[in-house]
Amino acid sequence: MSKVFALDVQNHNIKWDGNIPSCLEFQDIFFQADVLSEIKYVYLDANNVSKRFKSGFDISIFEFGFGFGLNFLCTLKEWIDSKSQKKLTYVSVDNKVPTIQEIEKITDQFKSIDKEKELLLKFFKNVHNGINKINFDSVNVEFFFLVGNVNESIHWLNDFQKFDIWYLDGFDPKKNPEMWSEDILDTVQRFSRAGSTFSTFSSAGFIKRGMIERGFNVKKRKGFNLKRHHLCGETSGKIIKSKSSKRRIAVIGTGIAGSCVAYQLSKEDCDIDIFEHCSEISDGASGNPLAALYPKFNFLTTELNYINIFSFCYASRFYLFDQFKDAYFPSGVSFIDTNPNLSRWIEKVMQLNRADMFELKKNSSDALNNLKGAKLRVKNCGYVDPKKMNSKLLEPDNIKIFKNYSFIDYSKQKSKIMLNFKNKIHEELYDGLIIATGSGLCNYFQDLSLTKGHIVGIDISDSIKEPLNSNGYVLPKKDNKNWLGGSYEANFIDLEINHHECKNLIKKHFSNLNIEEKVPVNYEARAQVRTSTAEKFPIARRIEKDANVFVVGAFGSRGFTYGPIIGDHISAEMCQKMSPLPSSISRYL
Ligand SMILES: Cc1cc2nc3c(=O)[nH]c(=O)nc-3n(C[C@H](O)[C@H](O)[C@H](O)COP(=O)(O)OP(=O)(O)OC[C@H]3O[C@@H](n4cnc5c(N)ncnc54)[C@H](O)[C@@H]3O)c2cc1C
Structure with missing residues (x-):
């Protein structure tokens, strides 16, 4: 990633003519009134999309120029109508991000794509520079929105991911030559499958010549409506798509790390066996009654900060899937400026001008009313019921859970992996193994640090409806108790409850919340361990050169932030697909 701050996105610079936007930068309209028919003619029909969606294979499409998402929405509609059981991968690149209001204003004119618009807008949140991945699991679509300079974004692709269809939809090549450079045409060639097709509204001679030089048979087709011509074409060679054989994958550990990897793999052609040494799932660090999902970032353009922001944004969309609705509460999260550092942070956050993500709460009528200082509310996040979440993640039919299995080590048997358990004999062979044993990762990495927390x-107030963050957090009620977090002990000998620590934690939060009561005698408490690397990066790493053995974890205090994106990344590595993390970042994990 070039050194831009991830949340500092650029919106379109638009002039409206009624409901038709034009781009001030390129002095060009985005589209004309009959745009849906034009999209169907120029992109869907010219690429034979409808027939190919019914072919019974996965399909991948790359679009240059997302604009306001109309090509995507029309393609999504065609995909849903095709009732394909396969997967659509749609990658789109743009250096500008449309606002939700702009997408709404534009799509409100086109009732035929209402359903698709609803789907997009539900998840089109917390968009940042870099790779934004949205999984529309209900319709088997994975959407990558690459935000950034086009010539940089193409380097976020990896050679695993090839494309069947290209939509070349930048502005007029004369006005926006960057979108039509030799590098871009080289990218189309390099990432095309045999039999790939492309189309563009343009009929420029240099595009025609460029695509012919790169092995495409190019056609000059009659243009839409009054337009004279547009270009489309295909690579020579037959479309070769083989049905891949199912892989068997073993995952060790049913915390958020193991559960997220298993869930993401369950969407691929895999059967997953997940092993847990306890008698119930998620009894380690991921077994707390509740956990908060909140952004913790600084304003640096370091890889660690990128991974923290990307993970937060990914997780905030991921947990919104319908199947997680009893396990995730998208309440928003408030930050209370109880110290000068937090005040400065809040001030800088507000300077980002991301009204879609952050707001200052001035006159609130809820529990925050008692509190002094600025109150920053982060809109698109919330809190998780960890055990419920992990059991939802492990629900798919192709995941089998083995409890009371205590993993010792593995051995390689040619290309397969065999597992060795302390208390069970298990003779199955696997194509891949993911070790996600929380603090057990110390067996693989000597320099991990463990902190007890x-x-x-305790019962504080029913009116706390969202996590309140300061130095630690106070969560809404579960089982009639508000849950307080934010205690750290570097030196500990066991996981017994340390009442001195618990009382200090209560005192700290009472002071933050301006509560003048004494620390109650009765409270409930749970102690667990956070596992971290010295550099604070999570771990998501292959540990065998010639075998699919990965280690995942060291999530520190951010397990529910890191879990979803890291699970997706590992699944992509295992299945040789496009990762939601560019290699410039994932190589630090
Ligand atoms: C007090 C406290 C509060 C926290 N609050 C938050 C919060 O609000 N938000 C947040 O995002 N994060 C929070 N965290 C951090 C978060 O809980 C962790 O980062 C996360 O749970 C780690 O997940 P994991 O899957 O890596 O490990 P774990 O959840 O520990 O899972 C590892 C699993 O592997 C199993 N296992 C271990 N060894 C073996 C073996 N040999 N064989 C088979 N199974 C094995 C374990 O039983 C366990 O189920 C908190 C942590 C603590 C301690």
Whole structure:
């Protein structure tokens, strides 16, 4: 990634003529009134999309120029109508991000794509520079929105991912030559499958010549409506798509790390066996009554900050899937400026001008009313019921859970992997193994640090409806208790409850919340361990050169932030697909 701050996105610079936007930068209209018919003619029909969606194979499409998402929405509609059981991968690149209001204003004119618009807008949140991945699991679509300079974004692709269809839809080549450079045409060639097709509204001679030089048979087709011509074409060679054989994958550990990897793999052609040494799932660090999902970032353009922001944004969309609705509460999260550092941070966050993500709460009528200082509310996030979430993640039919299996090590048997358990004999062979044993990762990495932490439950107030963050957090009620977090003990000998720590935690939060009561005698508490690397990067790493063995974890205090994107990344590595993390970042994991 070039050194831009991830949340500092550029919106379109638009002039409206009624409901038709034109781009001030390129002095060009985005589209004309009959745009849906034009999209169907120029992109869908010219690429034979309807027939190819019914071919019974996965399909991948790359679009240059997302604009306001109309090509995507029309393609999504065609995909849903095709009732394909396969997967559509749609990658789109743009250096500008449309606002939700702009997408709404434009799509409100086109009732035929209402359903698709609803789907997009539900998840089109917390968009940042870099790769934004949205999984529309209900319709088997994965959408990558690459935000950034086009010539940089193409380097976020990896050679695993090839494309069947290209939509070349930048502005007029004369006005926006960057979108039509030799590098871009080389990218189309390099990432095309045999039998790939392309189309563009343009009929420029240099595009025609460029595509012919790169092995495409190019056609000058009659243009839409009054337009004279447009270009389309295909690579020579037959479309070769083989049905891949199912892989068997073993995952060790049913915390958020193992559960997210298993869930993401369950969407691929895999059967997953997940092993847990306890008698129930998620009894380690991921077994707290509740956990908060909130952004913790600084304003640096470091890889660690990128991974923190990307992970937060990914997770905030991921947990919104319908199947997680009893396990995730998208309440928003408030930050209370209880110290000068937090005040400065809040000030800088507000300077980002991301009204879609952050707001200052001035006159609130809820529990925050008692509190002094600025109150920053982060809109698109919330809190998780960890055990419920992990059991939802492990629900797919192709995931089998093995409890009371205590993993010792593995051995390689040619290209397969065999597992060795302390208390069971298990003779199955696997194509891949993911070790996600939380603090157990110390067996693989000597320099991990372990910190003991408590989460304490007491009855504070029913009116706390969202996590309140300061130095630690106070969560809404579960089982009649508000849960307090934010205790850290570097030196500990066991996981017994340390009452001194618990009382200090309560005192700290009482002070933050201006509560003048004494620390209650009765409270509930749970102690667990956070596992971290010295550099604070999570781990998501292959540990065998010639075998699919990965280690995942060291999520520190951000397990529910890192889990979803890291799970997706590992699944992509295992299945040789496009990752939601560019290699410039994933190589630090
Ligand atoms: C007090 C506290 C509060 C926290 N609050 C938050 C929060 O609000 N938000 C947030 O995002 N994060 C929070 N965290 C951090 C978060 O809980 C962790 O980062 C996350 O749970 C780690 O997940 P994991 O899957 O890597 O490990 P774990 O959840 O520990 O899972 C590892 C699993 O592997 C199993 N296992 C281990 N060894 C073996 C073996 N040999 N064989 C078979 N199975 C094995 C374990 O039983 C366990 O189920 C908190 C942590 C603590 C301690």
